[in-house]
Structure formats: structure tokens, C-alpha cells
Amino acid sequence: MTVFTWKKRILTAFACLLTLSLLYPAANHxxxxxxxxxxxxxxxxxxxxxxxxxxxxxxxxxxxxxxxxxxxxxxxxxxxxxxxxxxxxxxxxxxxxxxxxxxxxxxxxxxxxxxxxxxxxxxxxxxxxxxxxxxxxxxxxxxxxxxxxxxxxxxxxxxxxxxxxxxxxxxxxxxxxxxxxxxxxxxxxxxxxxxxxxxxxxxxxxxxxxxxxxxxxxxxxxxxxxxxxxxxxxxxxxxxxxxxxxxxxxxxxxxxxxxxxxxxxxxxxxxxxxxxxxxxxxxxxxxxxxxxxxxxxxxxxxxxxxxxxxxxxxxxxxxxxxxxxxxxxxxxxxxxxxxxxxxxxxxxxxxxxxxxxxxxxxxxxxxxxxxxxxxVPADGYSGYIAGNGAYEAENARRTLIGGGGMINESTNAGFTGRGYVGGWNTDGTSIDFYVNQNTAGTRTVTFRYAAAAGNASRYVKVNGVVVASNLVFGSTSGWSSYGTVTVAVPLNAGSNTIRLGFDSSLGSSNYLNVDLLSGL
Known part of the structure; x- marks a missing residue:
């Protein structure tokens, strides 16, 4: 193609698995x-x-x-x-x-x-x-x-x-x-x-x-x-x-x-x-x-x-x-x-x-x-698509500062998919997971992560509303060693945005690696 409008993105040190399980269902929309x-x-x-x-x-x-x-x-x-x-x-x-x-x-x-x-x-x-x-x-x-x-x-x-x-x-x-x-x-x-x-x-x-x-x-x-x-x-x-x-x-x-x-x-x-x-x-x-x-x-x-x-x-x-x-x-x-x-x-x-x-x-x-x-042959399906619930962080949308603040990487072992998001310790940066649900309700979100530099913390927003201002990601023994942390989130039927972000005024700190959101 005539004009290349993309750059290679490299994943460094953030691996996050988001596992969502239904706590209680609502009516289907x-x-x-x-x-x-x-x-x-x-x-x-x-x-x-x-x-x-x-x-x-x-x-x-x-x-x-x-x-x-x-x-x-x-x-x-x-x-x-x-x-x-x-x-x-x-x-x-x-x-x-x-x-x-x-x-x-x-x-x-x-x-x-x-x-x-x-x-x-x-x-x-x-x-x-x-x-x-x-x-x-x-x-x-x-x-x-x-x-x-x-x-x-x-x-x-x-x-x-x-x-x-x-x-x-x-x-x-x-x-x-x-x-x-x-x-x-x-x-x-x-x-x-x-x-x-x-x-x-x-x-x-x-x-x-x-x-x-x-x-x-x-x-x-x-x-x-x-x-x-x-x-x-x-x-x-x-x-x-x-x-x-x-x-x-x-x-x-x-x-x-x-x-x-x-x-x-x-x-x-x-x-x-x-x-x-x-x-x-x-x-x-x-x-x-x-x-x-x-x-x-x-x-x-x-x-x-x-x-x-x-x-x-x-x-x-x-x-x-x-x-x-x-x-x-x-x-x-x-x-x-x-x-x-x-x-x-x-x-x-x-x-x-x-x-x-x-x-x-x-x-x-x-x-x-x-x-x-x-x-594709029409299937006549009437409803939202929740998929298999696996949202890879490296495939998610990122908000960067000055073009940087986090990168994609596959250097450290143990990730799912193609890699993970890492190099993340900059104010104002975030990862957005666009999550679709068949029904409204509260789910438990599990982040899979690595935090070899010590305890890290981030805020979690759902559809623009803070649901956790200072979620702590406990230290892991290395960048190839993964832990999990969970938080309950309210989701609508249809489209939702789950944002994991860095804001020092809310207590965000330290490096973190993120990999996947799943279980939805």
C-alpha cells in the first residue's frame, strides 16, 4: 500500500488477565x-x-x-x-x-x-x-x-x-x-x-x-x-x-x-x-x-x-x-x-x-x-455478542502520553496470546478493554499480572465511573511470574469500557505488566 500509517508496537512488562464471572444476571437486551x-x-x-x-x-x-x-x-x-x-x-x-x-x-x-x-x-x-x-x-x-x-x-x-x-x-x-x-x-x-x-x-x-x-x-x-x-x-x-x-x-x-x-x-x-x-x-x-x-x-x-x-x-x-x-x-x-x-x-x-x-x-x-x-451467511441471531471472554491486553486500546508510557512485548515467558503490555509507570496512561455482554449485571474481574518491581496499584473505571481508585497488585517474584487480583464491576447489556489506568493522585504507582481479560 502506498502510505504506511502504522508502527510496530512492542510489548514490555505488563501482563493482565481479566476473568469475569457472573454474580447475578439481569434481563437480556x-x-x-x-x-x-x-x-x-x-x-x-x-x-x-x-x-x-x-x-x-x-x-x-x-x-x-x-x-x-x-x-x-x-x-x-x-x-x-x-x-x-x-x-x-x-x-x-x-x-x-x-x-x-x-x-x-x-x-x-x-x-x-x-x-x-x-x-x-x-x-x-x-x-x-x-x-x-x-x-x-x-x-x-x-x-x-x-x-x-x-x-x-x-x-x-x-x-x-x-x-x-x-x-x-x-x-x-x-x-x-x-x-x-x-x-x-x-x-x-x-x-x-x-x-x-x-x-x-x-x-x-x-x-x-x-x-x-x-x-x-x-x-x-x-x-x-x-x-x-x-x-x-x-x-x-x-x-x-x-x-x-x-x-x-x-x-x-x-x-x-x-x-x-x-x-x-x-x-x-x-x-x-x-x-x-x-x-x-x-x-x-x-x-x-x-x-x-x-x-x-x-x-x-x-x-x-x-x-x-x-x-x-x-x-x-x-x-x-x-x-x-x-x-x-x-x-x-x-x-x-x-x-x-x-x-x-x-x-x-x-x-x-x-x-x-x-x-x-x-x-x-x-x-x-x-x-x-x-x-458470510446470515444466521438471524438477535442479541449481543459476549464472545469467549478473553480480552488480551496487547490487543486492547491504550492511551499513551507523548506517544509512550507503555509498550507491547513478548520478552518474558508465561504470557497468553501474543504477549503483554508493559513498561507502564506513566501518569495519564491507561488500557481500555471494550467488553460486550449479553445481559446486565455485576461481574468479578480478575487481572492476571506481573509486578517484579514491587507492589503496584492502578484505578479501575467502568463506563467512566471509578469502581476501584487504588487497586493493589501485589509484588511477584519475577516478570515471568504472574499473580491475580480481582474486583467487582457493574456491566451493561451491550457495550462497556473497562479502563485500567495510572493516576498518581489516586495512588497509582510502580511498574506493572498486563496480559488478558477473560471469563465474560
């Missing part, structure tokens, strides 16, 4: 069900709020204003940039594939025309991942419509991108066409460029019945797996002089593209090892990059669309790989997205664990929620 009509409403809202029918193009923001944090597309950033528009085009295709609506069939052609009007020379873009998303989307559009133009454009783009393969780092396609020297600024080979090209190559094999494309797909896959995959861990890219340095950034986007590539090759060959690889990538995210089984918030801008890539390909794994075990996870996430929409306009925000706010929403974030509603 119903929420909107996830139904076919909800999927219709979500797509209608996306089009009404973000689509400009005159330009045949999607706006970046719901307020149709230019905001500096993502002003990279046409008209000074009024409209979406390369890879965002490709994803929104895929969302239109998701809706067409579900409904067969003539309106969405027309939109497929219109969005393509609008994009070409804004970008008459696609090859002026040096980012091969951007071009690759259009290649993949064009081939999908060809499969859905039979329009030869989409096949021709997808073929052209694939060939141009594949020409960026060389033997540096043992193979792989370069991220940028203007950076091919190991150690040069912006010179890297990443999952974002290579994995989508595997999916595209398999589609080209199918379109032309040409095994040369399958050979290329296998070549790219073998390099990608051997270079950027370490067990179940999918790394981001390789860069640097000589043999290169692996960057192990954890994004659902990378797991999604790799598992999608594996599914494509499984479909093409029937080779069971590809299915094994796809399940390994899927299970890492399903087990470790979630909060109570809802896919985690990764940020705004580009990061808000990462879960769209993962969930679209997870659904392909379910359908094409016959992996029905993911259906409940997919349906639960679709329901969470819809339940947390902004009811005034049915727009879904970037964090599916809490209600969408009143401010402007970015189109890529909104499209992620819309797509899962198109892709």
Missing part, C-alpha cells in the same frame, strides 16, 4: 439481528454515504472533506487512493455476488471507469502492491462478468508486476518498481506484494488454461513461505543489505493474503499442504489477534482495512477449503460489526468492539464491515 436485510442496509448505507455517482468514485471520508491523515488520492485526497478503491470495488463485487443485483453489476463497470478517469496511467504508480490489488480485482471482475477488458487489464498488470521478480534475497517481487537495490531506501520484498500475485496467477491459469501461470504462482509461493513465514507466524517483509533482515510486524492483512494464496493453490492442485498452511495462518489470527473472538482493532487509515483482507480470505478458506469450523467466528464478527454501527446512517466504524462515534468515518473502515456482511 436484544440487539439487531444479522440478517439478509442487514447486509442490504449496510451496503446501501456505504453507497449513499461514500459513493459519488457523478465521479463514479468513492470518497475517503463520510463527511466528504479532506483530512490530512489520509489525503493521498485524487482531487487532493477527496477520493480514495489506489489500493483503497480496489478494496471498495471488491466490496461492490461482494454485494453483487451475494445479491445478483443489476445495480451492483452496473457499479462494477462504473467504478472501473471512474478509477481509470482519475488514474489514466496506472503504471505511474511505483507501488507494486497497489497495482497488484487492481490486478487481482480485475480478474475477479472478469470471473463475475465475463468482460474481456478486465481479463486484459489484469493480465497486463500481472505481467508488469511479475517483471519485478529477481534473485535478491533468493527471489520475490519488489515492493516498489523504483527501489531494487538491497539496502536502498524503500527497497523491500513483502507479503503485501507477493501473496496477492499468487492468487492472481491462479486466476490467470484458470482464465487461459495455461499452466505457465500455475508455475509462477508456485514459484512465488515457495519463496514467500520460505522467506516470510516462520511456523504459524507470518512476517511482513525483508529489507536491508546482503541477505536482508526480516521484519516481523504482525498484521491481519499479511495472514489474510498468505492464507488466500494457500487456498488458491489448494484449489488449483488439491495438495493438502496448502490447506495446512492456510489453516495455520487462519488459526493464528482467530486465536491470537482477537478480543473475545472479535477481530482486533489495528488502527485507522490503511490499518482499518486489514481485517477486510483477512476475513474475505478466511471465508474463501471456509468455502473453497471446506473448513466449516470458521463459520461461527465469521458470523460472530459480522454481527459485532453490525451491532456497533452508527444507527443514524448505518455506517460501520473501524473498531467492531465499540459503537461507531459521531465523527467522520473513513470509507475503507466502513467497507470492511460491509464486506463481511455480504460474504
Amino acid at each position: 436484544k440487539a439487531q439481528a444479522f440478517t439478509e436485510s442487514d447486509a442490504d442496509a449496510a451496503m446501501t448505507a456505504l453507497v449513499n454515504v461514500f459513493y459519488d455517482p457523478a465521479a463514479k468514485y468513492f470518497y475517503v471520508n463520510s463527511d466528504h472533506q479532506i483530512h490530512p491523515e489520509h489525503a493521498h488520492g485524487p482531487d487532493g485526497g477527496l477520493y480514495t487512493d489506489f489500493w483503497w478503491e480496489a478494496q471498495l470495488w471488491e466490496t461492490v463485487m461482494d454485494a453483487y455476488e451475494r445479491t445478483g443485483s443489476p445495480a451492483y453489476r452496473t457499479m462494477i463497470d462504473d467504478v472501473y471507469a471512474g478509477f481509470n478517469a482519475k488514474y489514466p496511467d496506472m503504471m505511474a504508480n511505483p507501488f507494486n502492491d497497489d497495482l497488484g490489488w487492481w490486478a487481482l480485482a480485475c480478474l475477479r471482475a472478469y470471473e463475475l462478468t465475463g468482460t474481456t477488458e478486465y481479463l486484459n487489464r489484469g493480465t497486463f498488470l500481472f505481467n508488469e508486476i511479475y517483471a519485478e521478480w529477481d534473485t535478491s534475497y533468493g527471489g520475490g517481487i519488489w515492493w516498489r518498481s523504483d527501489a531494487h537495490t538491497p539496502g536502498q531506501a524503500n527497497a523491500q520484498k513483502n507479503m503485501a506484494t507477493n501473496a496477492p500475485m499468487i492468487m492472481t496467477a491462479v486466476k490467470l491459469r484458470d482464465a487461459y488454461n495455461d499452466l505457465a501461470y500455475l508455475t509462477k504462482a508456485t514459484q512465488i509461493y515457495n519463496w514467500t513461505k520460505s522467506t516470510l513465514v516462520n511456523g504459524s507466524k507470518i512476517n511482513d517483509h525483508i529489507e536491508g543489505a546482503g541477505s536482508g533482515i526480516i521484519k516481523d510486524w504482525d498484521f491481519t492483512y499479511n495472514y489474510g493474503t498468505f492464507l488466500g494464496a494457500a487456498v488458491s493453490l489448494y484449489e488449483a492442485t488439491g495438495t493438502a499442504s496448502y490447506l495446512t498452511d492456510a489453516n495455520s495462518a487462519a488459526e493464528y489470527v482467530v486465536n491470537k489477534m482477537v478480543s473475545a473472538q472479535t477481530i482486533m482493532y489495528e488502527g485507522e487509515n490503511d490499518a482499518a482495512g486489514f481485517k477486510m483482507i483477512f476475513l474475505r480470505n478466511l471465508n474463501r478458506l471456509r468455502e473453497k477449503g471446506g473448513q466449516a469450523q470458521y463459520l461461527s467466528f465469521l458470523q460472530q464478527n459480522a454481527t459485532q460489526a453490525w451491532n456497533h454501527r452508527r444507527t443514524s446512517d448505518n455506517i460501520i466504524g473501524s473498531d467492531w468492539l465499540r459503537p461507531t462515534g459521531s465523527g467522520y468515518v473513513q470509507s475503507l473502515a466502513a467497507a470492511a464491515g460491509v464486506s463481511i456482511l455480504q460474504l
